[in-house]
Amino acid sequence: MNKMTVAVLGGGNGAHALAVDLTNRGYSVNLYEMPRFKQNMKKVFETKTITSIGVIQGTFEMNMVTDDIEEAIKDVKYIVILTPAFAHTDYARLLKGKVTADQVIVTIPGAFASLKIKNIIGDDPCPVLVDANNLMYDVRLVEQGKVNILELDKIELGFLPTAAEAELMPELNDMFDICGTFHDVLECGLALVNPALHSGACILNAGPIEYVNNDFYLYEHGLTPSAIKVSVSLDRERKAVAKVFGYEVNPFHCFPNIRHIEERGEEYEWQDLYRAAHGDIGLTPIQGPNDIFSRYLTEDAPCGLVPWSNIAKAVGISTPTIDSIVNLYSVFHEIDWWEEGVTLDDLGFTGLTRDQIKKYCETGEK
Missing domain, CATH: 3.40.50.720 (NAD(P)-binding Rossmann-like Domain)
Known part of the structure; x- marks a missing residue:
């Protein structure tokens, strides 16, 4: 049929x-x-x-x-x-x-x-x-x-x-x-996967990413313990923003062991994410990025990290790791991602309180 x-x-x-x-x-x-x-x-x-x-x-x-x-x-x-x-x-x-x-x-x-x-x-x-x-x-x-x-x-x-x-x-x-x-x-x-997972690996592997002759694989080579720790920090800051709105988000749903840990009411550690990300049959064969202007950076910064930070500021939450990544990417790219990224005005949130934002996202009405 x-x-x-x-x-x-x-x-x-x-x-x-x-x-x-x-x-x-x-x-x-x-x-x-x-x-x-x-x-x-x-x-x-x-x-x-x-x-x-x-x-x-x-x-x-x-x-x-x-x-x-x-x-x-x-x-x-x-x-x-x-x-x-x-x-x-x-x-x-x-x-x-x-x-x-x-x-x-x-x-x-x-x-x-x-x-x-x-x-x-x-x-x-x-x-x-x-x-x-x-x-x-x-x-x-x-x-x-x-x-x-x-x-x-x-x-x-x-x-x-x-x-x-x-x-x-x-x-x-x-x-x-x-x-x-x-x-x-x-x-x-607030439950996007890539900005939290990619950013630690990209920021700490800018050299290998830029090196012309390097056969770089982000998920295999870039997700080092230090990079994973940055990703976990990004994840926890974003979760704090979500909690203000009453959400319990788990962006790393693609890794069953992380999901199972959180379903038990526990908090995963960086070692858990490291074990989950390495050896994933769908991710480790993916080659690149080989350019700091790859969407791994130029998409995740303006369309993920920037709106997360802007929403956080609107409800009084601090996001120092997220803000640091955006600031460094702005230096890398010689682009002010705070200016170019998704603003509260783009989302229709300017001047709205937490409760008004929630109502708008539920009904489309202000």
Whole structure:
């Protein structure tokens, strides 16, 4: 039985994997890429197919591959944005005025995307917005039109408004492997995995990352004891922010032993995370980054660490480790990430109290 058509927006590793996965599940996929990046997936535009190796194998034909956004989303209920977080604002502006209230925008990973999209769309008809806490694939593009999906993970979702969850979950459970839901999109954004896990390894391995001839693997080489300790500090600061809003977040859900420790009501130590991260079959084969301008840094800083810190300041929480990483990245990149990163205004939180922020994240109303 043929299932519905889903629009997948994006042309990178994750979008290719999602297009393959959904097609494999029986969905029809409209794959969209912005015109200025079309050349990067020329083969997919020409053949309308993507070949996959790894845990999903085969060649999969898309319903449509297009650089026309209106064509991509026409008569489609679900629009899935799967791009680096720094592209979310561009996509929100692209979709403004073109989407309808009966459509659903799912952003993977979310990184507060629903709040940014809501803030940009404003009083226009606004779809239901859904954020995922993480990408559900460990994946790399092998070449144009060919993707290697190393591992499939489960995701958790947050909804804006939260009342939409009950109606949409049966369909979303069929589209994705979902292991749970968050109270709202704010909790989802505070439960991102990458900014806490990557930043310690990136900040302490800037030299190896920049060294041109070094065959560097972040998860295998970069997650040293010292780097893991930084990641644990970032994690605990972010948890303190979440606790103010009544959330108990565990970003390292991808590591079962960490989840089990916290389910017992205990706090994991750096040694537990070190053991969990090393030898993970989906992570250790991933090569890179080999450039300090990699998204491992330039996505996690402005779209994860900066909003975490800004939200913390709004509710009176100190985040010295998070702030130190942002400050050092600003020096590395010669970019003021405090200026370029996600602000309270971007989230629609300016001037709101803790309780008003919670209400807005639950209802979309101020």
